[in-house]
Structure formats: structure tokens, C-alpha cells
Amino acid sequence: MSRIGKRPIELPSGVEAKVQGNFVEVKGPKGTRSFHANDDVTVALEENALTVTPRGNSKRARQQWGMTRTMVANLVQGVSDGFKKELEISGVGYRAQMQGNVLKLNLGLSHDVDFEVPEGVTVSVPKPTDVIVEGIDQQLVGQVAANIREWRLPEPYKGKGIKYKGEYIFQKEGKKK
Template sequence: MSRIAKNPIPIQKNFKICLNGQILKVSGNKGNLEHIIHKNVEVNLTDDVLTFAPRTSSQTAKALAGTTRSLVNNMVLGVTQGFEKKLLLVGIGYRVQIQGKILNLTVGFSRPVNFNIPENITINTPSQTEIIVKGINKQQVGQIAANIRAFRPPEPYKGKGIRYVDEVIVIKEAKKK
């Protein structure tokens, strides 16, 4: 069994877990999430602990047990605290604004780029060069942030583009004469 799957998830009062067959539902103050458990993973819900174990001794089942534990832990963190990714626009004239359910990006193209904001994701723009993507589903928050970054990824010579706040861009040296 994997080391991750051995760690149980303690159940606290600020969220609720419901296990119905292979469907696991997690409810908290931020929202509800559900996940279908793989048939090779056994989930045991006792009064205050959620444990994961492989049903067979195959390598795939052992790996799936650890993966399932990580996914359920991320669901618990999402419905209690939520997830967020921060993006930064670097470049002259690069700016962002929200118009209803559309994120309007001006990032050096001939016309602005419009990005439709999904239903269960909130996007804030504290300034014209900052974007904060928030939500309860970690995978979805990361994917939306990556989709926004993909419109203009940072280039290696001047560092212009859309980057994560904690991202380090290694600047290349320009060609010499």
C-alpha cells in the first residue's frame, strides 16, 4: 500500500462526508463535491476517520488507493477553505477587467481576448494587472488559471506575458553582434 493511502483523513465538524456505495459526497460551508471511487479501492467510513485501502494486491490498486486519498483530501480542503491561484500580467499596456461573466484581457494582440468564466469559479481583479481565480475544485481552479496563462505565456527574453505570482522566469541573454 502507498504511504499516502496509509494516512487516514480525520472527519471534523466543519464538513460532512456521505459514502453511498462507490459515490463519495463531501459537503462544507463553501459547497458540495462528489467523486466516484474506483472499484479497486476500498473506502471505510468510521465515526471520525476515513481510511483507504486497495481491494487487490496489484500495483495499480495500490497506486489508486493513494490517488483516491489525495483527491478526497483535496475535496475536503476545497469545501472548507477553497483554492485560489494568482496570476500577474507583465508588459506595457497589458491589462485585465471583468465585464459580467467575461474576463477581458488586453495582452498585446490586435483585439482584446474574451474568456468566459465558468459557473462554479470566481475570478477577481484587484488591479488591472492581477487576476485571482478561486473555487472549491482544485483541478478546475488550476485548469482555468492555466487556460488564462496560455493566452500569453511569459516569453524568455523580456519576461512579458501572463505568469503565476510565484513563478520564476529565467531571462535569456539577447543575441550578441
């Protein structure tokens, strides 16, 4: 039995959910998200909580049970609180700034990097070395943060580059004379 799947998803105040067959739509203060569940599970709305149950006892139904519950819980969290990834830029002369819908990155390359921010995600730069990516879609927020980080991955000798806030970069020892 899935320990994750059997827990109901409580709807916070201000969040509404509609279930039509296997289609779940969640509305909240930050926006609207929807998810089409697999045919191996059943999603039901009961007393201000969503529950997911497997149809049958097959291995695939049990696998989809926990995954579907997590996906629906992410919808609820996204429309109520949202998701956030914080990036830190370290290195001499490395900095970022927002110009309209474009994130300009100076990363020691021969040119500045202009990163077009996709719709559904907001990027802010409170300090030139901090970048905050926010949105209601967890997958999109994580992908945008990974795409920004990909421009200059942290290197293991000096630790220069773009890293997630709180990420530890293992420092290697350089050559000895």
C-alpha cells in the first residue's frame, strides 16, 4: 500500500477544485492549473479534500497511485503558495540584471547572455549576484532555473559559476609545485 497515495490532499482556504472523471482543475489566488490523471487511478473530491485511489491491485495502478497524488498536491501548492528556486552567482565580474522580460547575465564570456524568460515564470534580481525564479508550475520553475544555471555551471577549483542557494560545491585541490 502506498504511504504517499493514501494521504488525502487538504485544500487550503481560497483554493477550489473540480473533478470530472480523471480531469482535475484547481483554482487559487495565484492562478489555475489542471491535470489529467491516468486511467489506473480515481480522483475524488470529498469534504474539502482530494483523495486518490487505485483501480484494481495491478502493479501499474499502485505505481500511478502515489505519483498522481503527488502531482495533484503540487497543483494545490502551486496555486496557493507557488514554487521558488534561488540561484547564486559567484565569480569576479559575474552579475545579472533584469531588463523587461530579459535576464542579462555577465558570466565572463566574450558576450553577455540574454535569457528570455518564458511565460508563466517570473524572474527577479534583488542583488546582482542573486536570481529568484518563481511560478505556479513546479516543473517549469525548475527547468528555467536549470537553464539559467547551465550557462555557467559551478567549477570545482574556485567555485565560480551559478549554483542553487544552499548547494555545496566540493572544492578540489589545485596542482602543487
